[in-house]
Amino acid sequence: MSRLRGAAFTPVVVSREAVGDVVVLELAPLEGRRLPGWRPGAHLDVVIPPSAVPGGLTRQYSLIGDPAAPTWRIAVLREAESGGGSTWLHGVREGDTLQVGGPHNHFEFRAGPAPVLFLAGGVGITPISAMAHAAAATGRDYAVHYAGRAGNMALVDDLRALHGERLHLYRDGVRLDLPGVLGAAAPGTAVYACGPARLLDEAEAEASRAGLEFHAERFVAVPLRAPVWPEPFEVELQFSGLTLEVPPEKSILEVVEEHGVLVPWSCSEGTCGTCETPVAEGEIDHRDSILTAQERARMDTMFICVSRAACPRLVLEL
Numbered sequence: 001m002s003r004l005r006g007a008a009f010t011p012v013v014v015s016r017e018a019v020g021d022v023v024v025l026e027l028a029p030l031e032g033r034r035l036p037g038w039r040p041g042a043h044l045d046v047v048i049p050p051s052a053v054p055g056g057l058t059r060q061y062s063l064i065g066d067p068a069a070p071t072w073r074i075a076v077l078r079e080a081e082s083g084g085g086s087t088w089l090h091g092v093r094e095g096d097t098l099q100v101g102g103p104h105n106h107f108e109f110r111a112g113p114a115p116v117l118f119l120a121g122g123v124g125i126t127p128i129s130a131m132a133h134a135a136a137a138t139g140r141d142y143a144v145h146y147a148g149r150a151g152n153m154a155l156v157d158d159l160r161a162l163h164g165e166r167l168h169l170y171r172d173g174v175r176l177d178l179p180g181v182l183g184a185a186a187p188g189t190a191v192y193a194c195g196p197a198r199l200l201d202e203a204e205a206e207a208s209r210a211g212l213e214f215h216a217e218r219f220v221a222v223p224l225r226a227p228v229w230p231e232p233f234e235v236e237l238q239f240s241g242l243t244l245e246v247p248p249e250k251s252i253l254e255v256v257e258e259h260g261v262l263v264p265w266s267c268s269e270g271t272c273g274t275c276e277t278p279v280a281e282g283e284i285d286h287r288d289s290i291l292t293a294q295e296r297a298r299m300d301t302m303f304i305c306v307s308r309a310a311c312p313r314l315v316l317e318l
């Protein structure tokens, strides 16, 4: 069972709007309290109770739109093949409460004067909507390219009202021409993308060809490649005073938990960011779907559900 990280809240659902297979839930604080602030790109950890899914689950949903709004909004795509969390959330009604943790942010939108291209596929529009809101508020040059299945695209009216001609929609068979869009971007443009793996893989390749800064949030983990260090390695837990051996067939997270050290985790596949652990020493074999190339190069943090050592020994701030 996954664990919630940080502060927990119990907001109440004050509105729900279904658009095809997507439901947008608006959450308000109970009894006149205020919800914590957040920055574009942030997400909530939403608890799916054991009554809905055996053992319970925690799932991540990006916050939508204006970070200064007094309520939170999330969008949930119904995924029949998933663990059942999205089906349960589609059954939530106005007046129900949710248990949530966060907000947390592993997809920060960086301030600055550079132009920005936002790319969204399907429900990937959720973090992009918050970033585009911030770009509009600060007068930055930007454009939003949003592709999806007709009848299944949430937030279109909100986006159109706020972004006007800066919003480009691709539906009803109209294809988002990534080489054309990214190839025509001004030098120095930053690209922020969220959506299906195919869109992100192609966008990343085109951004790299065009020499553009690229940031993405993935829902689906990139396939795990073979570890750089195929032998067992040691992890020293600085604060717990333990030194543990991690065999090739186990993750650091599994070994640490077996020895009674509690680490929050959720996806166990390197996409949600919940198990992030600071690293004091050692070379990391990053295998997550979260960090940028620059963040990886710093060698100061890792996601211990999938990432491993690229050397005989790591020292973790645990």
Ligand code: FES
Residues within 6 Å of the ligand: 264, 265, 266, 267, 268, 269, 270, 271, 272, 273, 274, 275, 276, 288, 303, 304, 305, 306
């Ligand atoms: S538990 Fe999700 S990234 Fe490790």
